[in-house]
Amino acid sequence: MQPVVVLGVCQSYAGRQVLRDVDLVVERGAFHGVIGPNGAGKTTLVEIIQGARRAQAGSVELLGRAPLPRDPRLLVRVGIQPQATAFFSRATVWEHLSAIAAIFGASQARAEQLIEAMGLGHVRNSRVERTSGGERQKLAVASAMVHRPEVLFLDEPTAALDATARHDLVAMLASAREEGTTVVYTTHHLEEVERLCDVVTILDGGRVVTTASPSALVAGVGSDASVLLPGAVPYLEAVTGLDVVTAATVSADGLVVHVRDVGEAFAALGAAGVPTAGAQVHGPTLEDAFMDLTGKEYES
Numbered sequence: 001m002q003p004v005v006v007l008g009v010c011q012s013y014a015g016r017q018v019l020r021d022v023d024l025v026v027e028r029g030a031f032h033g034v035i036g037p038n039g040a041g042k043t044t045l046v047e048i049i050q051g052a053r054r055a056q057a058g059s060v061e062l063l064g065r066a067p068l069p070r071d072p073r074l075l076v077r078v079g080i081q082p083q084a085t086a087f088f089s090r091a092t093v094w095e096h097l098s099a100i101a102a103i104f105g106a107s108q109a110r111a112e113q114l115i116e117a118m119g120l121g122h123v124r125n126s127r128v129e130r131t132s133g134g135e136r137q138k139l140a141v142a143s144a145m146v147h148r149p150e151v152l153f154l155d156e157p158t159a160a161l162d163a164t165a166r167h168d169l170v171a172m173l174a175s176a177r178e179e180g181t182t183v184v185y186t187t188h189h190l191e192e193v194e195r196l197c198d199v200v201t202i203l204d205g206g207r208v209v210t211t212a213s214p215s216a217l218v219a220g221v222g223s224d225a226s227v228l229l230p231g232a233v234p235y236l237e238a239v240t241g242l243d244v245v246t247a248a249t250v251s252a253d254g255l256v257v258h259v260r261d262v263g264e265a266f267a268a269l270g271a272a273g274v275p276t277a278g279a280q281v282h283g284p285t286l287e288d289a290f291m292d293l294t295g296k297e298y299e300s
C-alpha cells in the first residue's frame with residue numbers, strides 16, 4: 001500500500017481553480033518533493049492530503065484511509081510540522097518537545113535525541129518565545145518527527161531561515177531520510193530537492209507538470225553541458241572544428257565549450273591535443289529542467 005494516493009483532485013477558491021485534476025502517489029519510504037512557483041497549489045494539495053481541507057473533487061488516501069472525517073488514530077501515524085503559532089510559547093524548548101512526545105506516546109529519550117540532532121542543545125532551557133526564527137523552525141520539525149510518524153509532512157521547513165540555519169536543517173533532514181520515513185516535502189529551494197528528494201512533483205498553475213526523480217529530470221534536459229578549459233584559449237579554432245562541440249567562446253577564465261556528451265567531448269578534445277587540465281564541467285541543473293518543462297524561469 002502506498003502511503004499517499006491522490007487521484008483527480010480539483011479545488012477552487014471563489015470560482016478560481018487552484019488544483020486541476022491532480023494525481024500524486026507517494027511511495028513508502030520515499031522523500032517526495034512538491035515544488036512549483038508561488039500560488040502553484042502546493043500548500044492546498046498538502047492540506048487536502050492531511051485532511052485539513054476537503055477536496056471538491058477526486059479521491060485521497062492517507063495510509064490507506066480517507067483523511068476526512070479526521071480520525072485521531074490516523075493523525076498519530078502522521079507528522080505535521082506545526083505553524084509557529086502552535087507552540088506552547090512560554091514553555092522552554094525542552095518542555096515543549098517533551099510535552100509533544102508525551103502527547104504522542106513517544107519516549108523522552110527520543111525527544112532528547114532530537115534536541116541534540118537538531119542542534120537545539122544550547123537553547124534547551126530557553127523559552128520558545130525567546131528563540132530565533134531558525135531555532136523555532138527546527139523545533140517545529142522536531143515536533144513533527146518526535147513520534148516517528150509513518151508519513152511526515154514538511155511544508156517549506158527552511159523558509160525564512162538564513163543560509164547557515166538552512167544548511168544545518170537540510171543536513172539534519174538528510175540524516176532523517178536515512179531512517180526511512182516517508183516524507184512529503186514542499187520547498188522553493190531546488191538545491192534541497194537535489195540533495196534530499198528521491199522523487200519530485202512539479203506543480204504549475206494547479207496542474208502536475210511531471211513526477212520523476214531529480215536526476216531523471218536533469219538527464220531529460222535538452223540543453224548542453226559547458227566545459228571551462230583554463231589553458232585552452234589558443235585552441236579556439238581547433239575546438240570549433242570538432243563535431244562534439246556545439247559552441248565555443250573565450251571567457252576571462254579560459255575557453256568555454258558547449259557539448260552534448262561530456263565523455264565523448266573529453267575523448268575528442270584529448271585526441272585533438274587540446275589541454276584539459278583543470279577543466280570544470282557545468283551540467284544542466286534542475287533549474288534548467290524546470291524551465292524546459294514549464295517554460296518559466298524558476299524563482300525561489
Ligand SMILES: Nc1ncnc2c1ncn2[C@@H]1O[C@H](COP(=O)(O)OP(=O)(O)OP(=O)(O)O)[C@@H](O)[C@H]1O
Nearest residue numbers: 013014018036037038039040041042043044045188
Ligand atoms: N483559503 C483561501 N481562499 C482563497 N484563495 C486561496 C486560499 N488559500 C489559497 N488560496 C489561493 O490558491 C492558490 C494556491 O495557493 P497555495 O497556498 O496552495 O499555493 P502554494 O503553491 O503553496 O504557494 P506558495 O509557494 O506561495 O506558498 C493561490 O493563488 C492562493 O492565493
